[in-house]
Amino acid sequence: MRKIALLFLLGIFLFLFSFQALAKEPYRIGALFSVTGPTSFIGDPEKKTLEMLVDEINKAGGINGHPLKLYLYDTQGDETLTVKKFVRLVVQDKVLAVIGPSRTGTSLAVAPLAERYRVPLISCAAGIKIVEPVKPYVFKTAQSDRLAVKKIYAYCVRQGIKKVAILTVSNGFGQSGRQELKRLAPQYGIEIVADELFGPKDVDMKPQLIKIRKTEAQAIICWGTNPGPAIVAKNMRELGMKQKLFMSHGVASKRFIELAGEAAEGIILPAGKLIVANELPDSDPQKALLLSYIERYKARYGKAPSSFGGHAYDAFLLLKEALIKAGADKAKIREALENIKGLKGIHGVFNMTPQDHNGLSEKEAFVLVEIRGGDFHLLKE
Amino acid sequence: MENFLEFLFAGLVNGAIYALIALGFMIIYNATGVINFAQGEFVMLGAMLTASLTGKFHFPLLLMLPIVLVFVALIGALTERLTIYPAREASPLILIIITIGVSILLKGLAMFVWGKDPLPVKAFIPGGPYHFLGATLPPQGVLILLVTVLAFLTTEAFFRFTLWGKAMRACAYNRLGARVIGINISNLTCISFALSAALSGLAGIIISPLTFATYDMGTMLGLKGFSAAVFGGLGSAAGAFCGGLILGVLETLSAGYLSSAYKDAVAFLLLLMVLFVRPEGLLSLKTAEKL
Numbered sequence: 001m002r003k004i005a006l007l008f009l010l011g012i013f014l015f016l017f018s019f020q021a022l023a024k025e026p027y028r029i030g031a032l033f034s035v036t037g038p039t040s041f042i043g044d045p046e047k048k049t050l051e052m053l054v055d056e057i058n059k060a061g062g063i064n065g066h067p068l069k070l071y072l073y074d075t076q077g078d079e080t081l082t083v084k085k086f087v088r089l090v091v092q093d094k095v096l097a098v099i100g101p102s103r104t105g106t107s108l109a110v111a112p113l114a115e116r117y118r119v120p121l122i123s124c125a126a127g128i129k130i131v132e133p134v135k136p137y138v139f140k141t142a143q144s145d146r147l148a149v150k151k152i153y154a155y156c157v158r159q160g161i162k163k164v165a166i167l168t169v170s171n172g173f174g175q176s177g178r179q180e181l182k183r184l185a186p187q188y189g190i191e192i193v194a195d196e197l198f199g200p201k202d203v204d205m206k207p208q209l210i211k212i213r214k215t216e217a218q219a220i221i222c223w224g225t226n227p228g229p230a231i232v233a234k235n236m237r238e239l240g241m242k243q244k245l246f247m248s249h250g251v252a253s254k255r256f257i258e259l260a261g262e263a264a265e266g267i268i269l270p271a272g273k274l275i276v277a278n279e280l281p282d283s284d285p286q287k288a289l290l291l292s293y294i295e296r297y298k299a300r301y302g303k304a305p306s307s308f309g310g311h312a313y314d315a316f317l318l319l320k321e322a323l324i325k326a327g328a329d330k331a332k333i334r335e336a337l338e339n340i341k342g343l344k345g346i347h348g349v350f351n352m353t354p355q356d357h358n359g360l361s362e363k364e365a366f367v368l369v370e371i372r373g374g375d376f377h378l379l380k381e
Numbered sequence: 382m383e384n385f386l387e388f389l390f391a392g393l394v395n396g397a398i399y400a401l402i403a404l405g406f407m408i409i410y411n412a413t414g415v416i417n418f419a420q421g422e423f424v425m426l427g428a429m430l431t432a433s434l435t436g437k438f439h440f441p442l443l444l445m446l447p448i449v450l451v452f453v454a455l456i457g458a459l460t461e462r463l464t465i466y467p468a469r470e471a472s473p474l475i476l477i478i479i480t481i482g483v484s485i486l487l488k489g490l491a492m493f494v495w496g497k498d499p500l501p502v503k504a505f506i507p508g509g510p511y512h513f514l515g516a517t518l519p520p521q522g523v524l525i526l527l528v529t530v531l532a533f534l535t536t537e538a539f540f541r542f543t544l545w546g547k548a549m550r551a552c553a554y555n556r557l558g559a560r561v562i563g564i565n566i567s568n569l570t571c572i573s574f575a576l577s578a579a580l581s582g583l584a585g586i587i588i589s590p591l592t593f594a595t596y597d598m599g600t601m602l603g604l605k606g607f608s609a610a611v612f613g614g615l616g617s618a619a620g621a622f623c624g625g626l627i628l629g630v631l632e633t634l635s636a637g638y639l640s641s642a643y644k645d646a647v648a649f650l651l652l653l654m655v656l657f658v659r660p661e662g663l664l665s666l667k668t669a670e671k672l
Contacts, residue, residue, distance in 0.1 A: 041497065170642065197642040201601040203398070203592040206391040206519075207636035207644075210384050227499040227593045234591070238519035239387075240510050259501045259593050 026069040027062075027323055029054075030095035032085055032110070033124075033312070034077035034102040043102040045309035046124055047072060050099060052300050053316045063323045075101055082106040083113065090117045096323070097333055099315040100124055102308070104172065111138045120334045122318055124311035127176065131357040137334055139357045141314035143347055147362040148249050148270040149180040152221060153188040155268070155368055155379075161244070165194035165217035167208055167232060169224035174200075177223035177248055193217050198228055206235045212243075219244040226251060230259035237263045244268070249366065252307065257374055268379060270366040272307040272347045279378040285344050286364065293346060310346030317345050318352075386516040388637040389630060394522040396629020397529035398424075401584035402606025403613060403621035404536055405577035410615050411553035412573035415476045419460065421603020422487035423578040426453050427585020428594035429491055432500035442505055449586055450579050456487075457578020461571045469567070484599070491596040502589040525587045532583055533622045536576075540618060545572060553616075581606075612652050614662025624662070628652065 031050055034043035054070045062068060071093040073085040082101050089095045090113075097120040101107050104127030111130060114121035114137045123130050123140040130140045156164065166181050168174040178195070185192050193215040196208040209232070212220060220243050222232045229251050236245060245267050247256075252271035257264045273280060277290035293313060297305040319333075321340055326332035340359070343350040348365035368379040402420055409417045430449045434440040440448070464479050506524055510517040540546040552559040552569055560566055584602075585594075592598065605628065613624025628648060635647035656662070 038497070199601075199645065201598065203588065203598075203602075204391060204395050204633075207388055207633045208641045210387050210391075211637055211641075214384065227595060230499075231592060238510050238521070239517050255498050259499055261501065261503070 024062075024064075024066045025328070026067045027328060028069045028071060028093060028095045029319065030086075030089035030093060030098040031070060031072040031312075032075050032082055032089070032098060032100035032102075032106070033072065034106070035074040037076035037078065039077035039103055041306075042124075042308045043074070043077070045306045046100065046102055046312035048301055049297065049305060049309035049312040050316055052296065053313065056296075057320070063320060064327065066328075071095055075106055077103055077106065079106055079109040083109055086110045086113055090119050095119070096328055096330055097122065097319055099312060099319060104130060107138075107140070111135055114138055118330055118334075120319075120322070120330060120337055122315040122337070124308070124315055127172075128358075134355060134357055139318065139337055139352070141318065141345070141347065141350075141358070142311045143249070143272070143360055143365040144358060145177050145248075146180045146184070147360060147365045149177065149184050150362045151270040151366045151368060152246050152268075153184060153190055154362075156190060156219060157188050159244075161218045162189065163191050163193045163216050163218050165196070165212040165215060165220045165243075166192055167194075167196045167198065167205065167212070167220060167222045169200050169228050170197045171200050173225055173248075173250055174223045177250075181221060181223070198224070198232075200224075200228060202228065203231065204235065205232050206239060209235050209239055209241060213239065213241055217243060219246060221246040221248075223248045224250060226253075226256055227259055230256055230264075233260040233263040233267060249307075252369070252376070257371060257376075264371045264374075267371045268368055269371075271369045271376065272310060272365070273367055274305070274307050274310050274346060275376050276367060276369055276378045280367075285349060286346070289344055290346060307347070314345035314347055314350070317343060318350060384516070384637065386514055387518075388633050390516065390518055390522060392630035392633030393626055394525050394629070395633060396609075396626035397525050398584050398588050398602065398625070399605045399609040399628050400622045400625025401529055401532060401580050402602060403610035403625045404533065404618060405581040405584075406607055406610035407613070407615055407618060407621040408536075408549070408573050408577040408580070410610070412549050413465070413476070413570050414473045414556075415465070415480065416607070417574075417577065418477065418480045418603065418607075419484040419487060420577070420581055420606060421599030421601070422484050422491075423453055423457060423581035423599070424585040424588070424602050424606075425491060425594070425596065425599035426456060426487065427582030428502070428589040428592070428598065429495050429500065429585075429596070430582075431586045431589045432502045432594040433495070435502060436500060446586065450582055453582030453585075454575040454579040458571050458575040460578070461574035465570065465574070466567065469570075484603075488596060488599065495594070495596055497596060499593040499595040501593055504590045505587075521590055525591075528583065528587050532580060533618065536580070537618050539576075545569070549573060608649065608652055612655065612662060616662065620662060 033046045034040060035047050054068050058067050071089055075082040089098055099122050102124055104125040107123040107125045107130045115135055121138050124142055126142040128144040168178040194212045194217055198205050222229050229247050247267055247269040249270050252275055273286055274290055280287045294304055318337060321343055322333045322336035325336040338352050338354055340350055340352045348360040350359040352359040369376040370379045405420050427449055434445045460483055464483055465476055504521055506520040508520055510519050540550055548564045548569055609625040609628045610621050613620030631651050632644050632648040636644035639647055
């Protein structure tokens with residue numbers, strides 16, 4: 001009787017063991033997004049995108065036969081909470097790499113920890129300080145402001161615009177843009193004839209615009225996020241100003257057109273290819289991926305993805321590529337990330353180098369779009 | 382002084398909004414001795430309701446205006462009944478802190494109802510800018526100025542010629558005395574909240590086509606309106622009105638001639654300097670000091 005029981009136990013043990021051996025040990029990956037809080041508009045589409053991708057890859061048999069196990073935490077966009085969750089991911093959940101955080105501030109908060117614990121971090125935020133100076137374990141997918149500025153300036157040069165006025169919002173986003181606008185202007189032979197600011201909660205930018213009107217500025221470049229830039233566009237109409245108006249990628253959403261209404265017509269801005277995916281030429285290397293992303297996201301969540309979701313998509317593609325090459329070894333994953341070349345993502349083609357941990361160039365990362373008839377349209381260059 | 386007229390006009394339009402909010406502060410302060418820090422949220426509610434009624438339900442302007450005003454006034458009265466009235470025996474300081482709580486609550490509720498994105502509002506008057514002495518004046522700005530002057534005159538008339546208005550003034554002079562001669566202080570407080578909320582709601586309505594409606598727009602506007610009210614002396618409608626206009630013009634002129642980066646700092650610095658010389662405010666009643 002005892003013998004039978006023992007055999008039975010042994011049988012169960014063997015059965016469990018073989019079952020485990022069949023499905024390989026999962027790759028544990030971590031993610032930190034501001035799913036709630038004031039920046040939830042960034043974190044929410046990122047979370048949805050990443051969950052969709054992990055499900056898809058697990059259904060298709062995982063990476064190298066290993067399923068993915070996702071540990072995703074909400075940072076609420078808060079630095080202290082992000083640091084706590086990052087440590088938890090590394091120490092308790094023992095993840096191989098971390099995707100996120102969503103904001104530049106939270107990314108900078110955990111970057112030193114990624115170095116200390118030697119865990120690859122692929123941030124979805126835009127701030128250039130995240131990867132400059134280069135930190136071995138820190139990467140990012142979102143396009144830097146610098147690329148957007150280059151795109152606008154190159155267009156100005158082609159159109160013979162030599163004198164511009166800049167109008168920036170006095171927060172992190174606006175001031176980072178202002179710095180790049182001022183730094184890059186001489187390289188393009190462009191003179192900044194007026195440098196005005198406005199507060200993120202200001203209700204009237206007419207004084208600044210009246211000042212700009214007095215200068216010889218041929219174009220105005222406004223750097224901000226809603227609702228400020230929409231007020232600028234409206235104020236220009238009210239003052240009857242006819243200068244060309246450029247905006248930043250910070251307002252590349254339908255909401256801006258709704259707010260500015262008529263005044264949005266004719267505005268040119270740099271934007272990720274996602275919002276004009278349909279209009280891209282078929283020769284565009286990213287077009288197929290963009291359309292497939294929009295379709296899959298719509299099928300699962302019932303609405304079109306925002307550009308923020310694309311940053312998580314790109315982070316996942318990079319990590320997937322690195323995991324295929326390196327397997328479950330953090331140092332090797334880092335090395336693989338650094339050497340990824342020609343990876344077609346949502347927001348550009350990634351060519352990582354030991355000096356450039358963003359890997360994007362303005363050629364693919366942004367397109368210029370013009371607002372016409374209440375929608376964004378690809379500007380033929 | 383190039384473009385002076387345009388700066389002045391833009392400043393007056395901004396200032397008109399501050400003046401309406403300052404009037405709201407002044408009314409509640411005079412009736413109760415409380416600074417109502419939820420004042421800015423009434424502006425936000427006015428703007429949000431305008432966005433909903435005109436954008437989603439396509440109400441005509443003249444129908445939307447009274448509905449929004451009555452609704453915001455009701456919220457104001459309700460605020461008083463539910464939060465200030467139960468704590469009426471407490472010191473003004475505690476009541477002020479209660480109003481801060483109300484402000485946070487209203488902001489949070491608005492976020493749930495309308496979401497975090499700014500909502501668009503169409504211009505009330507179509508058409509391009511007017512040209513006047515070489516300056517361009519936007520039609521919406523002209524409308525804001527006219528409405529504010531009208532609202533100010535109505536408020537002033539209310540205080541001078543109606544029984545309730547006179548009762549409020551009596552209450553501001555001497556609360557105990559007012560009670561002794563049979564004025565119902567409790568009703569008076571409630572009415573002052575409703576009136577004050579309606580004025581701020583009006584500010585929200587007329588400003589919404591320019592600034593759009595966002596759930597957190599009230600805080601900064603409330604702060605500016607409060608500064609304007611203090612600047613004017615918190616005692617009289619005329620003081621609040623002038624305080625608002627002066628603050629608006631100062632801001633615009635410092636943005637136009639000095640630096641747009643420091644416009645708020647310059648405006649507030651000038652305010653501080655004026656208050657240093659005249660701590661009781663520009664146009665204050667002597668009795669206001671005592672309150």
